[in-house]
Amino acid sequence: MTQDELLAKMQKKFPKAAKTAVQVKDYLTVSLPSKDDLIPVAAWLKKEGFDYLDMLTAVDYLGPVDMKGYIRQANFNVFLPEGAAPQAESAAVAGYAYRPVLELVWAFVSMKDKARIFVKLEVPRDAARAPSLSGLFKSADWQEREVFDLFGVVYDGHPNLTKILTPDFLQGHPLRKDYVHIKDRYDE
Amino acid sequence: MGMILEKLPGITKGMPGGDLILTTADALIDLGRKQSLWPMTFGLACCAIEMMGSYAARFDFDRMGVIPRASPRQADVMIVAGTVCKKMAEPILEIYHQMPEPRFVISMGSCANCGGPYYDSYSVLKGVDRIIPVDVYIAGCPPRPEALQYAFVKLQEKVAKMSLKRGLATPQQEKGSRDLTA
Numbered sequence: 001m002t003q004d005e006l007l008a009k010m011q012k013k014f015p016k017a018a019k020t021a022v023q024v025k026d027y028l029t030v031s032l033p034s035k036d037d038l039i040p041v042a043a044w045l046k047k048e049g050f051d052y053l054d055m056l057t058a059v060d061y062l063g064p065v066d067m068k069g070y071i072r073q074a075n076f077n078v079f080l081p082e083g084a085a086p087q088a089e090s091a092a093v094a095g096y097a098y099r100p101v102l103e104l105v106w107a108f109v110s111m112k113d114k115a116r117i118f119v120k121l122e123v124p125r126d127a128a129r130a131p132s133l134s135g136l137f138k139s140a141d142w143q144e145r146e147v148f149d150l151f152g153v154v155y156d157g158h159p160n161l162t163k164i165l166t167p168d169f170l171q172g173h174p175l176r177k178d179y180v181h182i183k184d185r186y187d188e
Numbered sequence: 189m190g191m192i193l194e195k196l197p198g199i200t201k202g203m204p205g206g207d208l209i210l211t212t213a214d215a216l217i218d219l220g221r222k223q224s225l226w227p228m229t230f231g232l233a234c235c236a237i238e239m240m241g242s243y244a245a246r247f248d249f250d251r252m253g254v255i256p257r258a259s260p261r262q263a264d265v266m267i268v269a270g271t272v273c274k275k276m277a278e279p280i281l282e283i284y285h286q287m288p289e290p291r292f293v294i295s296m297g298s299c300a301n302c303g304g305p306y307y308d309s310y311s312v313l314k315g316v317d318r319i320i321p322v323d324v325y326i327a328g329c330p331p332r333p334e335a336l337q338y339a340f341v342k343l344q345e346k347v348a349k350m351s352l353k354r355g356l357a358t359p360q361q362e363k364g365s366r367d368l369t370a
């Protein structure tokens with residue numbers, strides 16, 4: 001099954017699923033209009049042979065934040081001589097504009113067809129919620145905990161949504177662009 | 189010490205009984221202690237690869253009496269080889285307390301010294317000396333195996349100066365480890 005065939009087949013079932021402007025590598029990348037579509041799409045994909053959840057992650061599209069956060073300068077170059085003009089910033093790629101959203105990404109693999117499909121869903125940064133896929137794919141369990149830990153996305157229906165990587169005393173979600181570190185007992 | 193041992197048979201032969209030597213307790217204990225510095229086997233990050241390299245055939249740490257032990261109960265030295273995460277700080281402290289005294293700590297690489305490349309990270313402890321007393325620091329990212337061996341030479345020099353009268357602890361160790369509950 002080629003990508004176009006798969007997309008056509010998918011759009012027949014889910015007319016609102018659209019191909020994104022920018023693909024993940026050369027793989028078919030589909031964006032979903034709302035989070036209610038995620039479970040039906042994942043279930044359909046699983047039935048269609050995409051029965052392996054490769055990975056799931058999140059991307060924070062907030063632009064460079066102020067000095068309190070960890071991004072000090074948008075185009076930081078340590079090798080730049082004193083007083084030299086910094087490199088021109090590369091032009092923004094369509095579909096990659098700074099905006100206050102978290103983009104959730106799922107990658108499904110079909111071992112049978114040797115194909116991979118990326119599914120994207122945008123959620124607002126403050127109230128990031130998405131349905132959990134751990135009911136359909138066991139492998140989603142820990143990865144969703146990881147995204148919850150580092151980005152603060154709440155996966156509804158997850159059996160055990162607790163921190164997985166960061167220590168208990170760490171407050172906040174470190175991979176969010178506006179994360180500000182609160183001093184703990186190890187950095188006096 | 190090497191010279192004394194080489195000439196030992198010649199000296200002791202002339203002694204009454206033939207097998208008695210006179211030495212100070214310090215010299216004898218320090219000799220044994222410094223020639224068998226057994227490190228605890230654990231590595232935290234990329235520096236551990238260099239540490240493994242120094243144990244292996246090419247650099248052959250065994251010839252210096254440095255034999256990695258699999259249990260902190262049998263170890264004298266802790267080589268903190270790598271990045272110490274805040275989450276890892278507590279286990280390290282626990283291992284440190286499980287080691288019998290006198291115990292020594294070698295901080296290997298920039299990460300263990302001061303946080304290194306991760307000096308402004310949210311999850312990295314900025315220097316293992318914030319929780320346990322360190323005897324020898326090695327600079328580098330990562331330090332070469334020769335540097336680790338030099339650190340052991342330096343540690344041996346330090347051990348050779350220890351004396352029972354002054355107590356077992358080195359000044360750093362007297363400072364003690366950090367009490368995390370405080």
Ligand code: SF4
Nearest residue numbers: 234235297298299329
């Ligand atoms: S000092 Fe360098 S080589 Fe050693 S653990 Fe840190 S980053 Fe890795």
